[in-house]
Amino acid sequence: MRSERMQKQYEAMGICKEVCVFADRIEETLSERFVALEETAEYNQMKTLAAMQKNRVSAECFQSTSGYGYNDLGRDTLEAVYADCFKTEDALVRPQITCGTHALALALLSNLRPGDELLSPVGKPYDTLEEVIGIRPSKGSLAEYRISYRQVDLLADGGFDYEAIRRAIHEKTKMVTIQRSKGYAARPTLSVARIGELISFIKSIRPNILCMVDNCYGEFVEEMEPSEVGADLIVGSLIKNPGGGLASIGGYLAGKKECIENAAYRLTSPGLGKEVGASLNMMQSFYQGLFLAPSVVCGALKGAIFAASLYEALGFDVLPDSRESRHDIIQSITFHHPDAMQAFCRGIQAAAPVDSYVTPEPWAMPGYDSDVIMAAGAFVQGSSIELSADGPLKPPYTVFFQGGLTWHHARFGILMSLQKLYEQNLVNKNRMC
Numbered sequence: 001m002r003s004e005r006m007q008k009q010y011e012a013m014g015i016c017k018e019v020c021v022f023a024d025r026i027e028e029t030l031s032e033r034f035v036a037l038e039e040t041a042e043y044n045q046m047k048t049l050a051a052m053q054k055n056r057v058s059a060e061c062f063q064s065t066s067g068y069g070y071n072d073l074g075r076d077t078l079e080a081v082y083a084d085c086f087k088t089e090d091a092l093v094r095p096q097i098t099c100g101t102h103a104l105a106l107a108l109l110s111n112l113r114p115g116d117e118l119l120s121p122v123g124k125p126y127d128t129l130e131e132v133i134g135i136r137p138s139k140g141s142l143a144e145y146r147i148s149y150r151q152v153d154l155l156a157d158g159g160f161d162y163e164a165i166r167r168a169i170h171e172k173t174k175m176v177t178i179q180r181s182k183g184y185a186a187r188p189t190l191s192v193a194r195i196g197e198l199i200s201f202i203k204s205i206r207p208n209i210l211c212m213v214d215n216c217y218g219e220f221v222e223e224m225e226p227s228e229v230g231a232d233l234i235v236g237s238l239i240k241n242p243g244g245g246l247a248s249i250g251g252y253l254a255g256k257k258e259c260i261e262n263a264a265y266r267l268t269s270p271g272l273g274k275e276v277g278a279s280l281n282m283m284q285s286f287y288q289g290l291f292l293a294p295s296v297v298c299g300a301l302k303g304a305i306f307a308a309s310l311y312e313a314l315g316f317d318v319l320p321d322s323r324e325s326r327h328d329i330i331q332s333i334t335f336h337h338p339d340a341m342q343a344f345c346r347g348i349q350a351a352a353p354v355d356s357y358v359t360p361e362p363w364a365m366p367g368y369d370s371d372v373i374m375a376a377g378a379f380v381q382g383s384s385i386e387l388s389a390d391g392p393l394k395p396p397y398t399v400f401f402q403g404g405l406t407w408h409h410a411r412f413g414i415l416m417s418l419q420k421l422y423e424q425n426l427v428n429k430n431r432m433c
């Protein structure tokens with residue numbers, strides 16, 4: 001139980017005693033899980049540190065370049081650090097990669113050629129990839145370049161449909177895309193071990209099929225990355241896990257030398273590849289963010305498990321549940337009530353270091369068929385390694401919650417969300433006693 005002094009501190013921040021005491025009780029049940037998370041962070045901290053030491057990171061690496069950026073030591077060394085950290089042959093890590101979708105589009109558009117086919121053996125990919133692939137018609141999509149797409153859905157129990165995958169693979173199948181995180185879908189997130197099984201199966205049918213993993217939200221959650229279980233290419237965003245909250249833009253690709261080369265020639269230009277691309281004063285934040293990422297991800301995971309346990313105890317549906325092992329940092333909570341969902345988001349917003357005084361309102365976001373509510377008070381716009389929550393305001397009123405640069409802030413955000421529900425009588429107060 002927290003000291004009186006601490007409780008007073010929380011009270012001064014607007015959290016009532018009942019919420020504080022209930023949260024303490026929930027947290028007491030989580031000590032074993034938190035120890036395991038700390039161990040993973042410790043293991044991964046050694047990985048990022050070893051990669052930096054091996055590549056002789058020095059103060060010179062933080063110097064900015066402009067213009068063409070020829071011979072940019074910081075940029076080239078950072079790419080070697082990422083490659084070592086993720087145990088790949090090479091990497092492309094650039095501020096010129098604007099977001100996760102851009103990084104994934106780059107990986108696909110550079111490694112596929114007209115006539116090739118892309119296969120997703122894990123069901124529908126992330127929303128923004130529908131336009132990249134051309135599932136929803138879009139300018140510049142793979143479909144416009146005569147690159148076809150096939151999809152095999154997961155089985156009802158979340159398993160891989162091996163027979164259908166075998167049937168879907170043919171001589172045009174050049175690449176497979178595997179999304180690690182469930183994103184906004186209602187399926188389980190894939191563990192690195194399961195991704196490894198799927199890749200082994202695909203390679204047993206045709207060893208030369210390129211296996212790409214959308215690694216968004218997954219980095220440093222486990223002690224291994226998909227690149228260690230056979231993935232030819234892993235791809236992600238620096239304003240999620242690997243940027244550690246410090247990177248203010250950027251994306252990465254890590255994998256086989258040839259895949260990275262293809263991507264570099266597409267990102268800049270045929271003939272130029274990795275040789276150009278100024279680092280624009282970003283390097284220190286990229287290195288320092290990667291260095292902090294294992295700890296930051298650990299804090300976010302503690303927050304996700306704390307939220308799952310707390311809201312599960314209050315009778316709400318949570319995914320993953322309070323006991324499941326974690327393979328990404330996303331937590332969903334289903335409220336079955338629009339007011340409760342809005343109260344939750346208002347609490348997350350009110351707990352933010354930036355824009356805490358604004359009230360999130362549902363709005364009609366492009367690409368969605370219902371209003372969407374978002375809570376984010378982040379140092380980096382749209383950064384979802386920072387404490388954030390969002391979801392479509394329609395039944396069953398599910399909110400997706402992720403991030404938190406420190407465990408203490410994630411904890412406070414969750415307390416504040418519950419405080420808002422408590423004040424509006426949207427929780428069963430008997431369950432809190």
Ligand SMILES: *Cc1c(COP(=O)(O)O)cnc(C)c1O
Pocket residue numbers: 099100101102126128179180181182183214216217237
């Ligand atoms: C966030 C995310 C993306 C896209 O990243 P953006 O930076 O939002 O473009 C793709 N796939 C998954 C699984 C994600 O979580």
